[in-house]
Amino acid sequence: MANKSYRSVLLPVATLFGLALVWQASCSLFAIDPWMLPSPLDIAERMGTDAARLAEQSAATLTLALKGIGLGVGFGVVSAILFHLIPGVRTALSPVIIITQNIPLIALGPLLMLWFGFGILPKLILLVLVCYFPVAWSMLAGLGQAEPHLREYLAMIGAKRWEVLRRLELPASLPYFFSGLKITATYSISSAIVAEWLGGSEGIGHYLVLKKNGYDTAGVFSAIICIVALSLLFYGIAALLERLVIRWRPPRSEEKGGKAA
Amino acid sequence: MNGEQEVKLRLDGVSKSYARGKQRHPVLDRISLTVREGEFVTLIGPSGSGKTTLFRLIGGVERPDEGQIYIGGELATGRRGLISYMPQQASLFPWMSVAANISSALASAGVPAKEAETLASRWLERIGLGAVAKQYPHVLSGGMQQRVSFLRALLMPRDIMCLDEPFAALDALTRADMQAWLLQLWEAERRSVLFVTHSIEEALTLSDRIYVLSPAPARVLAELAVPFPRPRRVGVWKDPAFVELKERVLAMLGEGAAHGR
Numbered sequence A: 001m002a003n004k005s006y007r008s009v010l011l012p013v014a015t016l017f018g019l020a021l022v023w024q025a026s027c028s029l030f031a032i033d034p035w036m037l038p039s040p041l042d043i044a045e046r047m048g049t050d051a052a053r054l055a056e057q058s059a060a061t062l063t064l065a066l067k068g069i070g071l072g073v074g075f076g077v078v079s080a081i082l083f084h085l086i087p088g089v090r091t092a093l094s095p096v097i098i099i100t101q102n103i104p105l106i107a108l109g110p111l112l113m114l115w116f117g118f119g120i121l122p123k124l125i126l127l128v129l130v131c132y133f134p135v136a137w138s139m140l141a142g143l144g145q146a147e148p149h150l151r152e153y154l155a156m157i158g159a160k161r162w163e164v165l166r167r168l169e170l171p172a173s174l175p176y177f178f179s180g181l182k183i184t185a186t187y188s189i190s191s192a193i194v195a196e197w198l199g200g201s202e203g204i205g206h207y208l209v210l211k212k213n214g215y216d217t218a219g220v221f222s223a224i225i226c227i228v229a230l231s232l233l234f235y236g237i238a239a240l241l242e243r244l245v246i247r248w249r250p251p252r253s254e255e256k257g258g259k260a261a
Numbered sequence B: 001m002n003g004e005q006e007v008k009l010r011l012d013g014v015s016k017s018y019a020r021g022k023q024r025h026p027v028l029d030r031i032s033l034t035v036r037e038g039e040f041v042t043l044i045g046p047s048g049s050g051k052t053t054l055f056r057l058i059g060g061v062e063r064p065d066e067g068q069i070y071i072g073g074e075l076a077t078g079r080r081g082l083i084s085y086m087p088q089q090a091s092l093f094p095w096m097s098v099a100a101n102i103s104s105a106l107a108s109a110g111v112p113a114k115e116a117e118t119l120a121s122r123w124l125e126r127i128g129l130g131a132v133a134k135q136y137p138h139v140l141s142g143g144m145q146q147r148v149s150f151l152r153a154l155l156m157p158r159d160i161m162c163l164d165e166p167f168a169a170l171d172a173l174t175r176a177d178m179q180a181w182l183l184q185l186w187e188a189e190r191r192s193v194l195f196v197t198h199s200i201e202e203a204l205t206l207s208d209r210i211y212v213l214s215p216a217p218a219r220v221l222a223e224l225a226v227p228f229p230r231p232r233r234v235g236v237w238k239d240p241a242f243v244e245l246k247e248r249v250l251a252m253l254g255e256g257a258a259h260g261r
């Protein structure tokens, strides 16, 4: 047990710390200009002086990302269920969805701003487009994955369609839903950054533009650290939710192995 | 057990064939049988003779090519939701507690939710599984899962219980245990049962009547009454009459196979 926690926590932390040390040492040893590559201490200092601003901008990005996730996941779940229940809809709409997924954000963003102005609406649309797909598609796959013998049992006792959905298909799709959610969680932050970068007056993405334009490299790094932290936070929350919701069984692989034996 | 009792299940010349490629493969050939109120009837037949197919027809999951099915005195061909069912695999829902597995099935059969819950917990207590009622099914052993699955079928308020080789996946010791357990529980409750097995001993130990099926396409080769009194002793297999009956069934199955070839 002690050995395990040592491996899973201490080792990566030590690696990061070591990297920072090497970085710091190289900066002073080779006398690198701070505007080319600031040392970790420079960045820490900048984060200290700019703490209030960074917190405020991070909060703005967080709010935008949460709105995007909420809407994207909501649409994703609803449309996965609809596509599952009405097979024609899936075939009809899938080209549209696949096309939207393959347009780069950087191209789509300016178009959305052209159509919807510089307010929150185009950013939200961009985010929803990004958050929607992983959830909808993995959940749709999950809804079709339910164990055939459980399906057969429900058919034999004459369960209604909605009972099959509620009792079998939805719970069976939850692990798939969560793997989609974890992908979406990290996508949402980077897409929020892109949206703020393209236009707008707040958020870490906007801060990033200002710092880049001012050749404040330490500021850029501060923004990067905030972005990474936000992404990890979102991923962590999604993983935690998964652990809280799916408590009914030992890991899947273990169960399979047990049955095969 | 006399002819006066109400007929709970009647099959009238039921035939079914499957199309495999261009050819039609007959599986069931004009099967007729009855199960009366409180009667334990067993179908015994070689593997692949079409017993599961017959259950799917009774459950209304598929329709027969010809012939009719009557459940509780009413025409039930192709109608679902009239039987209770215990499949070969326990088929418990991994995301529901043991008690919820039972009560949700009862709810499907129209039992009010509150009543279903009290029934489930009272009966789990009664069969000695009260301690695991709130646990997820994966903590139960195979034998315990089958007990829960049987209880789920027993408690559904339906005219006929269909049990499809419920003990086939269990080891010999657990299986003997389960037979004794089921015998005792069934003799106390006297539900109308249609039971499928490969084991002649199991059929003779448990049933009031036996239908012997031929290899596919299955016909009813013979119908025989099992004369041993109720309540049955588990040691009934030592009875000379038991041995003689067993020989007869074996001979019939052998003849059926020879005829089939």
Ligand SMILES: Nc1ncnc2c1ncn2[C@@H]1O[C@H](COP(=O)(O)OP(=O)(O)OP(=O)(O)O)[C@@H](O)[C@H]1O
Binding pocket: B018, B019, B020, B027, B045, B046, B047, B048, B049, B050, B051, B052, B053, B054, B216
């Ligand atoms: N959906 C289907 N399509 C085509 N053929 C089928 C289908 N279902 C069953 N069969 C065929 O019908 C025959 C009878 O199958 P069934 O499962 O009813 O046999 P069984 O008596 O239950 O066998 P076992 O004792 O091994 O469970 C088999 O030859 C099987 O291949």
Ligand SMILES: [Mg+2]
Binding pocket: B051, B052, B053, B164
């Ligand atoms: Mg079968």
